[in-house]
Amino acid sequence: MNSLVIDLAGAVCLLLWGLRTVRRGVSDAFGPRLKHWIAAGTRNRGIAFGVGLITTIALQSSTTTALMTASFAERMLISIAMAQAVMLGANVGTGLAAWLFVLGAPWLAPATVMTGFVVFTVGRSTRAVATGRAILGLGLVLLALHMLAQATAPMRGSPAFQMLLTTLADAPLLMMLTGAGLAALTSSSLAIVLLVASLNLGGVLAPAPSIAIVLGANLGGAVGPVIATLGDGPLSRRVPLGNLGVRAIGCCAVLPFADHVAQGLLAVGVGAAALAVDAHILFNLLLAGIFLPLIGPLASAMGRLLPEPPVKEDGPRYLDASTLDTPGVALACAARETLRIGDRIISMLDCSLEALRTDDIQRCARLSSLEDEVDKLQSAVKLFLAELDRRPLSDEQTRRSSEIMAYAINLEHIGDILEKSVRELAEKKIKYQLSFSPAGLAEISAFYVSTIENLQLAQSLFLSREPSLARRLFELKVDVRRMEERSMESHFARLREKQPESMQTSALHLDLLRDLKRINAHIASIASPILKRSGDLLDSRLVG
Template sequence: MSATLTLVDLLGAGALLLWGLRMVRTGVTRAFGAGLRHWIGVGTRNRLAAFLAGLGATVAVQSSTATALMTASFASRELVSTAMALAVMIGADVGTSLVARILALDVHWLSPALFLAGVAAFMASEASRPRAVARALVGLGLMLLALKLLGAATEPMRDSPLIRSLLAALGEAPLLAVLVAALLAIVASSSLAVVLVVMSLAAAGELTPGLAVALVLGANLGGAVPPYLATATYGPSARRVTLGNLAVRLAGCLLVLPLAGRLGQALASFSAGPASLVVDAHVAFNMALALLFLPLVGALGALAQRVLPAPQPEERGPRHLDESALDTPAVALACAARETLRVGDVVETMLARSLDALRRDDIKLRHEIAKMDDEVDDLQEAVKLYLSRLGRDGLDDADARRSTEILSFAINLEHMGDIIVKSLLDLVAKKTRHHLRFSDEGLAEIEALHARTMENLRIAMGIFISRDVKLARQLLEVKTEIRALERTSAERHIERLREGRLETLQTSALHLDVLRDLKRINAHITSVAYPILDEAGELRQSRLRPHPAGDEAAARSGRAAAH
């Protein structure tokens, strides 16, 4: 039972240390985040300035991970070169070791004073910055308290045969010790927290100097992994920074690990004690990396660019609008039709992904769809300008009609994109913001109408190319079916409202607005059929039934003319 309680005490103290570290990081970031970002941004004129910027920022936020993410964001926007960003990261690694050195001082008696100052500052002000500073003060107090609790929790380990056996086994397998410490740093997302825990274990007298060095190496290696994972979905410019930092630490571990025992003994000869040895090893390792790799950041940056090259820019402009074909209207119209079909493909993708965004409340997907709409706008404008140049020398009637059809369909596709982005995606944002959920029946009805809309869009693009009168008539008849489907879904929705279904009550306006938007998109889709049917003589001039009074007046007028 005592072993279990000791483990709970150790884990609880570790959790408190992580929470205090998080409070300091978030507090300083909220209070001085803009200043720190500016500090990093302007501090990259040369490698030494970049090194000092990373060191200062990390001492402030007590997290090299936070500094890494800020630096990666600058690199992703091309505001800092890869070489200078790596210099910032080397400084950040030294900064986190200096934080460990400061926290290793026996100043746990400051903890109550920091709690008092933090709580008083928080209660005395309503402004965001003073409250953020207060949060950082309380977090620092929690960290000092946690270190005291860690020391108390590791005290019983001196008499534990199990712990002694485990640490002895790790001492015989330094590579395993490195991997264990790295895993702990990855789980905790903090090399600093693991180094402080190792320091507490060392203070209990259970770590050999060589094992202490191996665990410090693992903590440093593992601390570089969370930033790399956090930027996995970023662009190459951002990933180069975290990958380069990980490579530097890995190279350092590979160089030092074979000498861990000897270096540990050497450090033990002048360190104040086992706990001090851990922190000294942490500082010495990062200072050595800085001396070795800071002059090489240019070469490291070039190597990172070769490993993660910049992607080829996407071809956003028109692909099929051949300028040389403008002298041959038939060929030019075919080019414009092909480009318009490309617009249709983009709109089809937007429409398909809009349903995924609606189902999953996916913010990232919403941004991707919005970018696609920009492409639709650009391509539609290019088609319009291309067709306007085609008509300068005059077109025969058939080519003029085809030009109008192409332009009309391109404009309708652009309107569909606007509905998706400016209306459907706004509804997705509203659903996400208010944590709303459609009923199963309501979502099924939306999915059915959406599937029919997707099918109609594909048919419309086929009609656009083939100009098939029969298909055009079928598509126009579908418009009536869409209205009926939308009306039926709305009626079923009203029935669920009468039943008092909670999900239906919460999403009533949202459900009806989605149906309305899909109906509007279908109206633009069916527009492709009108010019084809009109040319074939299958459209009436008016959809209104003849008025009886108007028929009688026309008859009287005809009789009068006959007389």
């Protein structure tokens, strides 16, 4: 008995670790592109559904897709209705992912592990290593399923276990709640569905209880994102809560007919191993078919359930004048307020990209509004620090005050570039109905994604003041320069080919590259004083 428990626990842990490894590998290799892809898939509900499906198959986790989509909804990069469509696709994606695992041939697990290990070991780039990690995780999942099938074999002849299953077979609600609890505990409905599939393969679980547990796995898998977003704003919380509501309605409707569903699937030739997976796919396809046309009313219902709070007044939140006599606390308050400026700049970058991508003139107006907020906050931080500098400060406190002031000024300059230059370019593109070539738009979008990631790194560096982070941020200037050069070369190649879109938007394309490079220069400047203090930065790059 002890050996059986250890074998089962080890196989389940290997399954969860494999799924986590796949998720991390895909996120590290393609995370920014996946995020941009999700944010871009908002044109209609069909595309949004497909984005959610493919992203979840890649990440092996509808939970991760839900959290990413909720973050986009919070930043108003995707509407709540389209976010619900993404989640319906993500739910189907977990079923297809499970189906791919279950169909794996016996030799596929060791071959995948070997391939992943080789790619991970010999890979020289970050993306290659991450890809190898994802392949290795896929092999571990397949290996875990094989171990589960072997570990559950002795359970077939156990009278006590058969009696337990016979008792629970008459309590489908209890079986569903058990599945929900396991899925919520592991934060993975996919893992529980695969576990049920392995028990079915070993003849341990009867068909009807299997369906009940699969329904519970769907319900419990939607609980994790709801809990993870409890501290977020209402826009973010509407997405996972709506998904939980859809799954709960589906579970309540199907559970009374679990036995009929199981018998129907067996009648059409579904095997024991595929019963749980096919039921999982069928259930989520049914939900998609019913609720995809109803995402508008669903979004409205979530809006009534979680209304947006009243808009707060603009202005600083953390600049408390009572802290001026305690310089350490006052500097922390100023740093916190400056981080808010950085968050506004990230919103401006997102907004300007969407304006260029969707020709939405309202996004241009939003840019001006955000830039006004940046100006107000930067001015408040500047006056606060000026008042603080009148107090006696230590040398370290004086340096920190200067760093905060310099960072706030650089952020304000970035806001000026986005509002005065990029906004005008977006308005010109909209006014004259210009369109970038697909390749040109992809290059600009990639440059934007890289710029946002660099600013997020600068935000972390601003708080930690870690020399290794400063070196990494400063070295990214080379990547930015190369990205600009590659984009210019590609653009000129398209001009030589006389592509109409590139010829019409040539000035826009080159001006955007120039502005994004200037923005990245302001971002990298935060690293300079930290590297100078650590002795890692020379006064001049000129050859003596």
